[in-house]
Amino acid sequence: MNTPRRSGRRVAKAIGAMTVAAAVGAGAVACAGSANQVPSLGYAIDNVVTTYNANTTEGAATGAAAAFGRVLTGMNYIGPSGTPLTDTDFGSASVVPGDALTVEYRLNPASVYSDGVPVVCDDLVLAWAAGSGRFTWPTENGPVPMFDAATRAGYADIDRVDCEPGAKDATVVFKPGRSFLDWRSLFGATDLMPAHVAAQAAGLPNVVGAIVSGDNDAVGRIADFWNTGWRLVPGELDLTKLPSSGPYRIDSYTEDGGLVLVENERWWGNKPSTSRIVVWPKGSDVQARIDDGDIDVVDVGAGSIAGLDLGDRFDVVDEPSRNVEQLVLANHGTFGAVEARRAFALCLPRQQLYDEFGHPGFEVTGGLGSGVVDSRITAPDTMFYQSAVAAEGGIYTDPDIPGAEAARESIEQPNLTVRIGYLGPDERRAQTVREIAASCAGAGINVVDVASPEFRPSALGAGQADAVLAGTASVSGAGGSSVPTDASFALRSGNGDNFGGFSHQRFDQIVDQLAVDGSLAARMSLLGEAEAILWNEMPTIPLFDQPRTTAYSKGTNAVVPNPTRSGAGWNMDKWILLR
Template identity: 50%
Template sequence: MRLPYLRRTIALLAATTAASGLMVGCSSEDQVPSIGYAVDTAVTSYNGGTAAGAASAQAVFGRVLTGFFYTGPDGQPVADTDTGTAKEVPGEAQTIQYRLNPRGVYSDGVPTSCDDLVFTWTARSGRFPGFESASTAGYEDIERVECQPGSKDGTVVFRPGKRYLPWRTLFGAGELMPAHVAAQAANVADIVAAVQNDDRPALDRLAQFWNTGWNLEPGDLDITQFPASGPYRVESYGLEDGLVLVANERWWGEAPATGRIVVYPKPADLAARIEDGSVAAVDIGAGSLPEVNLDAYSVQQLPSRGIEQLVLNTGGVFESTAARRAFALCVPRQALFDQLGRVTEAPEAGLGSGPSNSRTLQQDSMYYPVATGAAGPFAAGDPEGARAALADAGKDGMVVRIGYLAPDARRAQTVSMIADACKAAGITVEDASTPEFTPARLREGAVDAVLGGPGGAPGPAGSLDGIAAIGGLRSGSGLNIGQFRNGRFDSITDQLAAEDNSTTQLNLVTEAENLLWAQLPSVPLFATPRTIAFSGGLDNGIAGPTRAGSGWNMDQWVLQR
């Protein structure tokens, strides 16, 4: 959703410039050759275009699989000219011209090409059956990708009458996948020809690989399946040793400042890794590991662009709107923010200033104060109103199982507070967290609600554009784990993607907010607070409280001892 936000671009440029200066001034004599990075997400897929990969790929693989744009630390799309250039060109239909860097080559020696654009669009357009993509936003509006196989130039032409204003979110870091790997695995000689000729058997085989071929399990990996297009490549992945990223010898841009980054995601014991000094960079939910001592680190607590929320299953106990309303009414949103969502230096207005009253709008959007009035009845927790709504649903009581990726002390306390508040309404709330939890368990019916960011993301989440947040509510989207379906909401978001008139935007977002508070596919709580810490001696660490995490510039990190 391309809305006017209060941006801090000048601050970003200043911070980046300062960081660059620090890097230049560092002596290599006492530089540590490897840096540990703890981040509270689960790494289950290399493919950021799938629902499994969408929750972690940008935070972990943003500097492994680069794209034409990446998410900057303020949540904005930033051009990555090492990958190539993208520009909108005049034409009757919206047209974007992509030009890959002539020197671009994957770590396995295969050149980057417009085949990668064709494959990514094919998988995410929703036009070709079998591909299980996280979201089709933007890609579904593309009519075709003009490409000569193996060429560095590709032209994306949108459908007649369609316009997608946030086009800079397409073909981004962690989402532009290596077509040649899929082609080889699926025994397809020419992906571009297969798409142009609508070769269904070939496309079916490609879809099978897209869906699961890049899944990641700790243990032995066939590294040939995971070539990199960025400054780092994957060397290994194990529960004890973490996800090991090493310098990509074929990278054509500026060499990474440190040759080895070890990412420790969940289910690794992050507390133990921090305590024993294995990590120099930490990006975790605030309060999630209260036992951890961060005295040796420079620590920031920041509200993130991800909205902490309860995503509800629109089937099972929450099949009726009345049942969802009953639960939403008993959730003590203000108390949850005051005790668990407020960062140490909370602003008086804007992001992190209070409970979030929207699932898709950021609190520093100019539209936010006007568009979110429908949240009023759901502020403080209303057990009497919840009991009445429960009666409207034809229920005397209700059991709600809330799942999230454990361990997470803040989310455990969130569930506990909700359980205490909802007890008076006759609603029993159970903690259904596990160390192996995935948001897909909601779709499977194993839980009734997921506590996390958009789409149930357990770790870094959110961006200014809100594409993932919207995808989590669109009919048929892979991120829509609660399986909410509303044609009017889909239509509104389609209009917003092409609308640049501020009055029309305000009317549309207000209608969308009213609809969501009436239908209650989820209950927004607050901007997820993040604890971001860098150890003494680490230069160029810049907090990134977004879906890209604070590893967004890990190739610039330098650790001195």
């Protein structure tokens, strides 16, 4: 891209000031030059949008969180630093003294969905029920969850949600001894789905009665809709199922016209600065849309779009993200034996991959983006990182072809074939697979690229791929946060986004303890033990902090890069473009 660039370091220093000034500055600019304001902005992301529900296993792996952060608001949102920030427009939360962690939530009295139905505590009850894992169906192979939730982190620790149906307040009581450290990240943007829509689909007056009473048949009907009822197919939307609780609502979604978000007239907060945003998901011809002037903000994996030319119309920021680029391995089939997984890890050129693809357009001397990542669950910019990664010991940094060959031969697999899948097209990942294939060929390991525009991480469980090349929790596009539970629960037994099916009893115990134990000494010890287990069992292979490219048309105000799962669209209601 032949455009001026600013490094991630320089941007990071400016983010705090930009975030604080965004709302005030955007409003001032609008008043000063509204006659020259562009009425509609195009926003390109590098993931598909196939569902309104970002909380299902399908939805969490897609771009739903990046697209709908200002459509489905919540108690918090993930800011540019990766931490959850309170959304005071939506409500407030306060801890009630007592033996068990108890949080009182109060929703804004003015909060109402775009269809006129109030936002109420029923929405919190539905989010808890879906993520708790407590509602199951019996099968021959044991109970299976009714709700196809991506994660149980935090929600499984809640004992109950006290809510009078239709009320604006709720009390969330956690289980004794399960004071979830990251409780502020719960019930956030895109976590809360409109419970009244699910209740109507299930033929119930509300969801609270069925959930609190444990009526399995009724909860099953709620879950059936929650799992699949919010799927989005371009050209086939039922807008009555898609009410908004944010400054934007969905207006239309077509292949040619993109995902159109328009001002939600019932939004109770500040009006969005630009009344129309068009989200262009992966699969759109981004270059053609840029050339035609249809795209003003771009948030994609660096180098993912082959030949992307932004010309001189855009300011561009390249920076590392909190999303770890990694290979998620199936724990069955080709990789059913741990020796096969180790053989593959030993032939990977991880240092070479970082050198070629891990820091385009920026140089960082420490922390995020500064080198090969040796931990799945501990970020390089934390005090625990060095002790956590000691288990890797440099064994897997550069290829060990004789070691890989010996590991492969130990399981008597003369022709080990590894199918690597990812959401395509993606030029950086295609090149990554080519480099891996060239390196591993010397160890008798044949690597095949099985990427496609329809690829989903569920292909691991279906036996259609042996490895997924993606980010944290197998997310293709924007992902990650500074909340450590996201990455650790993605490898916990039974978690929906544990697509490889990894299961290890001691690791599960560590994850559960880390979720509630804030002791520095305990965390240092536990994180080191967890990473030793992961390097020994090899359910995933971390590569580097995924680099992101954020570009925005010159003259655009208040675009603040957010290298987390929220993406640049975290504050799209503040964007203004003047020409």
